[in-house]
Amino acid sequence: MTEPASPIRLAVVNDYEVVVRGIAAMLAPFGDRVQIVEMDSDAGVIREVDIALYDTFSTPALEDDSVDDVIRNPRVRRTVLYTWVLTPELVADARRRGIEAALPKGIEAGALVRALERIHAGEVLLDLIHDEDDTPAEGVSWPGQREGLTxxxxxxxxxxxxxxxxxxxxxxxxxxxxxxxxxxxxxxxxxxxxxxxxxxxxxxxxxxxxxxxxxxxxxxxxx
CATH class of the missing domain: 1.10.10.10 (Winged helix-like DNA-binding domain superfamily/Winged helix DNA-binding domain)
Known part of the structure; x- marks a missing residue:
């Protein structure tokens, strides 16, 4: 696959600052391929981006209004779910809503970047990548992590x-x-x-x- 000529413009979206900062830190070594232009915690995307990576921490159900806000945002070309949950029901709902991919949190950073490049190139990655492991990729962060919560x-x-x-x-x-x-x-x-x-x-x-x-x-x- 040919890598994009310029970095993918990415917005990282979740309601918790620690979550979006963790994803940004995980992707930082790949800045020549993915440019994080926004980290949005309970705030709408305001920059033109190729992909909005929506971390579903605490809001995995697609009925949540914040997911639809991202999908409908004219500044966002493609919406990708970053989630623990890849059930057939979620995949079907994601497809119906126009989401381009649902990627598991267990994949390591390099694999995540490669998947984002495929999505940027026009592929739809729904029910293609599945991971039943609840072990997060290195660098993923969440509230209570320092206190010992999984x-x-x-x-x-x-x-x-x-x-x-x-x-x-x-x-x-x-x-x-x-x-x-x-x-x-x-x-x-x-x-x-x-x-x-x-x-x-x-x-x-x-x-x-x-x-x-x-x-x-x-x-x-x-x-």
């Missing part, structure tokens, strides 16, 4: 902090109710809490409140 535990805690019930979390995160309960138990042990109200307070104190920030370089490169 990526999936962190996602569940984020949804608890948002006020969702166990059943709502299961639906939102494409998990069984038993898996949700298991993640909650293990997360609570790590957090040192015993109740949902304590978990919410812990989450607020440890970066689980959604934050609104846009990080962009005046010349189109992320700061």
């Amino acid at each position: 990526a999936r535990e962190s996602e569940v805690v984020a949804l608890i902090t948002d006020g969702l019930s166990n059943q709502e979390i299961a639906t939102r995160a494409y998990l069984s109710i038993n898996s949700v309960k298991s993640y909650i138990r293990s997360a609570y042990r790590t957090m040192g809490v015993t109740s949902r109200s304590q978990a919410v307070l812990w989450g607020i104190d440890h970066g689980f409140a959604r934050n609104r920030v846009r990080i962009a370089h005046p010349n189109g490169e992320a700061s």
Whole structure:
């Protein structure tokens, strides 16, 4: 495959600054191939970009309005989901909505860049790449990581902090109710809490409140 003559202009989108900064750091060694022009946390893309990489942390269900905002944005040529979840239902919904690809978080940075180049060249990568492993690629970040939460535990805690019930979390995160309960138990042990109200307070104190920030370089490169 011929590499693009100029770097792909990429926006990284999620509701948590730590998440978008982690992806940017992971892709930094590939700056000659992928130029991150925006990192948007709960803020719409305002620059012209070839691809918006939408990290589904805490918002994996495609019913979420923020996903549609990215897809409909005229400044975004292609939308790509970056997700743990690659179920047939999600793939079918992504295809129906006009999303060009759903890529698993377990792939390493080089493979992610190669996939973005294929998408930029016009390929549709839906239900082509599957990964059942919950192990994140090196460099991926999430709230509570320093405190010892796994990526999936962190996602569940984020949804608890948002006020969702166990059943709502299961639906939102494409998990069984038993898996949700298991993640909650293990997360609570790590957090040192015993109740949902304590978990919410812990989450607020440890970066689980959604934050609104846009990080962009005046010349189109992320700061």
